[in-house]
Structure formats: structure tokens, C-alpha cells
Amino acid sequence: MSHDASGFAPDHPETVFTYGAPGLKLGVGARHELGHDLAVLGARRVLLVTDPGVAATGAPAEIAERVGRDGIDVVTFDRSRVEPTDASLLEAISFARENGPFDAVLAVGGGSSIDTAKAVDLMLTNDGELMDYVNAPVGGGRAPANPLLPLVAVPTTTGTGSESTTICVLDVVSQHVKTGISHPRLRPTLAVVDPELTLTQPANVTAASGLDILCHALESYTARPYASYEAKTADQRVPYCGSNPISDVWSERALALMATSFRRAVTHGGDLEARTQVATAATFAGLGFGNAGVHIPHANAYPIAGQVREFRPDHYPADDGASGHAGLVPHGMAVSLTAPAAFRFTFDAAPDRHVRAARLLDPDAVMTDDPADLLPQVLTAVMRDVGIPAGLAAVGFGAADLDPLVEGAMKQQRLLATAPREVTEDDVAGILDASLELW
Incomplete structure (x- = not known):
């Protein structure tokens, strides 16, 4: 499936993509x-x-x-x-x-x-x-x-x-x-x-880390396509090369697995079948984004996690003073909080992909009047069902915090360069503002 309108027109388009993966052994025991x-x-x-x-x-x-x-x-x-x-x-x-x-x-x-x-x-x-x-x-x-x-x-x-x-x-x-x-x-x-090692993972940890899986798959699937970059020489190639036919396969399969298992793994933690599917999805999503890359939600997550003040969910370690602040927003939670607004922003660069991703995550999703709202609504429904906070305000941020969050996100140029459209400070500010309250 091709991207519809990336907005990038290189003089000499890239014709090569790279793919790397570890050796893998997966299964109970x-x-x-x-x-x-x-x-x-x-x-x-x-x-x-x-x-x-x-x-x-x-x-x-x-x-x-x-x-x-x-x-x-x-x-x-x-x-x-x-x-x-x-x-x-x-x-x-x-x-x-x-x-x-x-x-x-x-x-x-x-x-x-x-x-x-x-x-x-x-x-x-x-x-x-x-x-x-x-x-x-x-x-x-x-x-x-x-x-x-x-x-x-x-x-x-x-x-x-x-x-x-x-x-x-x-x-x-x-x-x-x-x-x-x-x-x-x-x-x-x-x-x-080994999925057996995840059976003791608390529900809210499963929820936060599972949202990281979803965002890995969604961001790599909607990432700027590799052919939209200027051609590189061998020594210029980096691990994040943009969405490509191989990473797409892993991302799609990860989304399909999460659609049937994620909520069950959160609510029924002892369900080894659900745990196995989620563990498989985590690895598949990693095999996808580890090559294609991630973009805006991850770029925003870093300053969110770095600037949090007091919020700290259950089942995470107490403050040890090492971070310089008392709070903690787990990585997957931090990524998810701006993801719905980010995918609404990126929709025009690849409409078909955003709709396809929403259908993989919820095959029964009803098309909205504005197709750009479909993936954000599907993702928000998952977040509500697994108990993720209802936006940046719920973890302690307000409108006065947007400028330092924007500054921190803009430092993540390695990630923002993978977004399917150009991202300005004003764009990031709009995404963060729209993420203060998700429901």
C-alpha cells in the first residue's frame, strides 16, 4: 500500500532500504x-x-x-x-x-x-x-x-x-x-x-507497555516512506530508514495480534494465550519500528517523561531522587498520551494507511464523518478500556507547560525526521494542546 501524499519530493529518491533483526527464540519455556x-x-x-x-x-x-x-x-x-x-x-x-x-x-x-x-x-x-x-x-x-x-x-x-x-x-x-x-x-x-516471564506483570504495567507496542506499530506503519528520502551512500545509512515493505508486514501483524489479545492480557493477566500473543506482538512491533522508525508520539514522550513533577502510577518503583523529580510517567503511557492527536495531524500524508491501521486494531470500527478521526477514536477507545490517564492534564501538565514540552520534543530530530510530514514547533504545540484532555 503506497503513501498517498507524503509531501516530500527528493531530487534523487532513495531506492534502497535496509533491514536488521536479532536472532529470535520465542515460546513458552x-x-x-x-x-x-x-x-x-x-x-x-x-x-x-x-x-x-x-x-x-x-x-x-x-x-x-x-x-x-x-x-x-x-x-x-x-x-x-x-x-x-x-x-x-x-x-x-x-x-x-x-x-x-x-x-x-x-x-x-x-x-x-x-x-x-x-x-x-x-x-x-x-x-x-x-x-x-x-x-x-x-x-x-x-x-x-x-x-x-x-x-x-x-x-x-x-x-x-x-x-x-x-x-x-x-x-x-x-x-x-x-x-x-x-x-x-x-x-x-x-x-x-518466553511469555511465562510476563505472567506476573501487573495490569497497569501491561496497559502502559502495551500502548508502547501499539504506538511502535502505528508509528512505523505511518512513518515517512523510505523512497521519500534523498538517496544515501552506504556510509550514510541509519537504522531508521522509513516505512518499507518488510517493516510493514511486522507492524500489520502486531496490530492484528493486539486487537484480539491486549484487553484480555490487561484484565486477565493469567491468560497465557493472551500473554503469548502480546509478547509476540511486542517483538513483531520491535522488528518493524527498529527499522522503519517511530515519529511524533515518541518525540513528545521524551519531554513528558523528563518533565513530569508528581504523577506516579501504582506498581512502579518509589522515587529514588535520581531523576531530579518525584514523578514518573511510564514510557508507553507517555507515548500514548499524544498519539491520537499526532495521528490526526499525520492523516493527510497517508490516509489509506491510517484507515487500514484503524481497521487492523478494530475490524468493527465504524467510519466517522471525518476519516481523519477514525484512528484517533479507535486508539482512544483502547486507552480508556485499559485504564490509561485521560490526557496530559491527568498526569499533571497544563497549558503553561506546553512551551518547555515543545522545546524538548523539538530536540528529538532523529524521530521527527521520520514523521510523514514536516513538523514545526507550532505543529507540536497544537498536538500537545489537543492532548491535554482526550475524553
Whole structure:
């Protein structure tokens, strides 16, 4: 399905797109084979990275014990921070340097643990400072010169898709902004997705992370098409190349899976079939957006998460003071809060795709008088059903906060460049304003 009116007319259109993915092992019980998987990668001494909440479930200890049976020495770092900061990543890096060397890194946890493991792996194998590698203009935007150690990612939440992607997300506290490190070498070597590990995920965590899945799929599906860019040389190619025929397949399938399983996984957390479908959708969406890219909702999410003051949902860690503010808006929730307005804004660039995405997510959706409202209405209905707050005002933002939020979003040019139409400060301000109250 082609984009209808992207608004981009390059003099020399791109004719090449790229696609990358980790090795993948998916299914109930997949975690029990990690010893074999690591041995195949040549690992004899492994750093296991997790966070206190996941460690408390006993899963990382169980995995370490099973891996140890295969003759592999495991050293565990269990202090990954939910929503990592530059300081928390530096703590993990310091631990790894003091306790190394290692042959591989094993991440067990949500996107925060996997992203922490990516940063550790990067800095164990490359010189310089962490901020050298953070995306410009927040950091230096430097590319790693050396290959990384094998990284095996074992997600225990369903949402981030970090097990599939080249992205490490962090909160740079001094600048009050979330940003990332992006390079193909950060992509895990192997993703081991075991749905049983997600059965203990609380309902509101499932809801927030599930909205991240939906936005990954929707944003990559509606992203600027790869052929709308100027042609690049091999050394100019980046992981986010725009929507393309392969990423489209993963995004469509992720939306179809979520349509039948997401609400059930939130309301009936012990339903292993629903959990398996959502875990599969998370990985599929990651395989899509990890190549096509994401755009406006994710660009807005970073300052929302970075500037929140007091809002903090249940089942998330208490404030540890490391972020510089008491509040926390989980990443998937932050992404979703401006998504309906963002997709209304992008509709004209690709009407057919927006309607198709809405139909995949809700096959029974009734066409509205204005087709641009269909996807926002379908998405808003999902958000209401799974208990997402009713807009930016519900997490503590008001009209007076829009200017700093716009400033933070405009720093995410790597993401905004993937939007299917040009995005100005006024456009972002309008999207944020329309997102203060969604219903």
C-alpha cells in the first residue's frame, strides 16, 4: 500500500532500504535453553543485568542457576533503574568494568534492563564517555568504532521491543530530557522471548507497555516512506530508514495480534494465550519500528517523561531522587498520551494507511464523518478500556507547560525526521494542546 501524499519530493529518491533483526527464540519455556544459547556464542563468563523488581520475582536467579549448570559463570548486576538515567547507566558500567572481563552480556527484564545492558556492552568495548554516544544535539552522536560483546535479551515485560532494536533510551537528568543512543551495533545478538516471564506483570504495567507496542506499530506503519528520502551512500545509512515493505508486514501483524489479545492480557493477566500473543506482538512491533522508525508520539514522550513533577502510577518503583523529580510517567503511557492527536495531524500524508491501521486494531470500527478521526477514536477507545490517564492534564501538565514540552520534543530530530510530514514547533504545540484532555 503506497503513501498517498507524503509531501516530500527528493531530487534523487532513495531506492534502497535496509533491514536488521536479532536472532529470535520465542515460546513458552524458551528461557530454559539459555545455557545452550550462550555456549553457542562462545560465552564462559557472563554479566547478567536486571533490576530489583524483576530480581524479586526470582526469575533472574533461576536463569543464572540454569545457565551455571552448563558451565558458564554468571555475575549479576541487579540495580538497573526503571526508566534509566545517565547516572544509573554509569553505575552499571562501573560495576561491569570492576567485575569483568566478560564474554557476553545477558539482559533479563523490561526495556530498562535491556537498555542498561546495551549501554554497558557499548562502554565495555569502546572508549570515550557515555555522553559521547548519546544522540545529538543532547550528546555527541558518536558511532561506536568497535564491535560489542554478544548480547542476549530476555524480556520480562511486553512493550518496549528493546530486544529487537538498536536503541538505548535514557533520561539525561541535567537537561530534563529523555533521549537515546542509536546504532546497529546495539541490536541484541539474540532475543529469547518466553511469555511465562510476563505472567506476573501487573495490569497497569501491561496497559502502559502495551500502548508502547501499539504506538511502535502505528508509528512505523505511518512513518515517512523510505523512497521519500534523498538517496544515501552506504556510509550514510541509519537504522531508521522509513516505512518499507518488510517493516510493514511486522507492524500489520502486531496490530492484528493486539486487537484480539491486549484487553484480555490487561484484565486477565493469567491468560497465557493472551500473554503469548502480546509478547509476540511486542517483538513483531520491535522488528518493524527498529527499522522503519517511530515519529511524533515518541518525540513528545521524551519531554513528558523528563518533565513530569508528581504523577506516579501504582506498581512502579518509589522515587529514588535520581531523576531530579518525584514523578514518573511510564514510557508507553507517555507515548500514548499524544498519539491520537499526532495521528490526526499525520492523516493527510497517508490516509489509506491510517484507515487500514484503524481497521487492523478494530475490524468493527465504524467510519466517522471525518476519516481523519477514525484512528484517533479507535486508539482512544483502547486507552480508556485499559485504564490509561485521560490526557496530559491527568498526569499533571497544563497549558503553561506546553512551551518547555515543545522545546524538548523539538530536540528529538532523529524521530521527527521520520514523521510523514514536516513538523514545526507550532505543529507540536497544537498536538500537545489537543492532548491535554482526550475524553
